[in-house]
C-alpha cells in the first residue's frame with residue numbers, strides 16, 4: 499500500500515541531522531522547534547495560526563472544544579470516516595449526528611447536512627466536514643450553511659494537507675481545523691503527531707492552553723485540558739519534509755491519473771456504453787485540488803477481489819468496512835442498518851489501491867493487470 503522507505507531514503511541525511519540537532523539541544527517538548535513548525539505549517543495552510551499537538555485525534559478534540567462545542571451540543575458529520583471523527587465529538591461531550599455522503603465522492607453531502615440542520619430544533623450544533631481520501635468536501639456549501647445557521651465549522655483535514663477547494667486550502671476554512679501527521683499520511687512524522695489551524699488568535703491561544711493541561715502557566719489550571727503537546731523531534735522531522743509536500747502531492751495526482759487511464763484502457767471502468775463494468779471511479783469535483791491521500795475505487799465482488807490480489811502480492815485496504823453509525827460503541831445513538839444507505843453501500847464496495855509518490859508505473863500496471871485477470 500505504502501513503502502515509506504523510499505521517501506526516507508531520499509531525505510535520510512537531512513532527517514537524521516534534524517533529529518540529532520534536537521538531541522544535542524536536549525529540548526524535547528514544545529519550545530522553539532515547535533514554534534517554528536507552527537509558523538511554517540500555518541503558512542503552508544494559509545491559516546493565521548497553527549497549534550501542534552500529539553495526534554490528529556487530539557487536534558479534532560482540541561478544535562471542537564476551542565471552537566466552543568459544549569457538553570450537550572450536537573455535531574453533524576460524516577458516517578464514512580475514520581473512528582476519531584466521531585469519537586472526538588463524544589470526547590468534547592457532544593453528540594455526533596451523522597448525515598449521509600455523496601455517492602460520487604463519498605464526502606459529506608451538504609444537502610443532507612442542511613436537512614439535518616432544518617430539523618435540528620434548538621440544540622446548538624457544529625458541522626464537521628471530512629476531506630476524505632484527500633479531496634475537500636464542498637466547502638462553499640458548508641460555509642454558506644455555517645453562516646445561515648450560525649454554527650461553527652471544524653474541518654477534519656487529517657487526510658488533506660495541501661488539498662484545496664475553489665483555490666482555498668484545507669485548514670483555512672473552518673473556525674478550527676485538524677490535521678494528522680500519522681506515519682502513513684501525506685505529510686508524516688516519525689510517530690504520532692497532529693496540528694490544528696485557525697484564523698482566530700484567541701482560539702489558538704485557548705487550544706495551546708488545552709493541549710497543556712488547560713493552563714498557560716505551569717501548575718495553574720484554568721480548566722481541564724490534556725497532555726497533548728507536540729514533541730520537538732516530530733516538529734523537526736515535519737520541518738524537513740514540508741518543503742517537499744507540494745511535489746509529493748503532485749506525484750500522487752500523477753499516479754492517480756495513471757490508475758484512471760490503466761483501469762479505463764483495460765475496459766474495467768463504468769462508462770455510458772459500458773454500464774455493467776466492475777469498477778466505478780470516484781469523482782474529483784472541478785473545484786477540488788485532490789491530493790490523493792488514498793486512491794479508492796468502488797468494485798463488484800470486493801472481498802473476493804481483495805483476496806485474489808493478496809495472493810498475487812498486491813496489498814489493498816478498506817477505508818472503511820463499517821460506517822461510524824453502525825459501530826458497536828455507538829449503538830446507543832440509535833442508528834440502524836438502512837439509515838444511511840450511501841455510506842453503508844460504500845462500506846461494502848470501496849477498495850484502496852497502493853498509492854504513494856514514489857510508486858512506479860510498472861507497479862501500477864501490475865495492480866491493474868491483476869484486477870483485469872480477476873474479472874476476466
Ligand SMILES: Cc1ncc(COP(=O)(O)O)c(C=O)c1O
Nearest residue numbers: 553554555580582656678679680
Ligand atoms: C479522517 C481522519 N480523521 C482523524 C484521524 C486521526 O488522526 P491520528 O491517527 O493522527 O490520531 C485520521 C487518521 O487516520 C483520519 O483519517
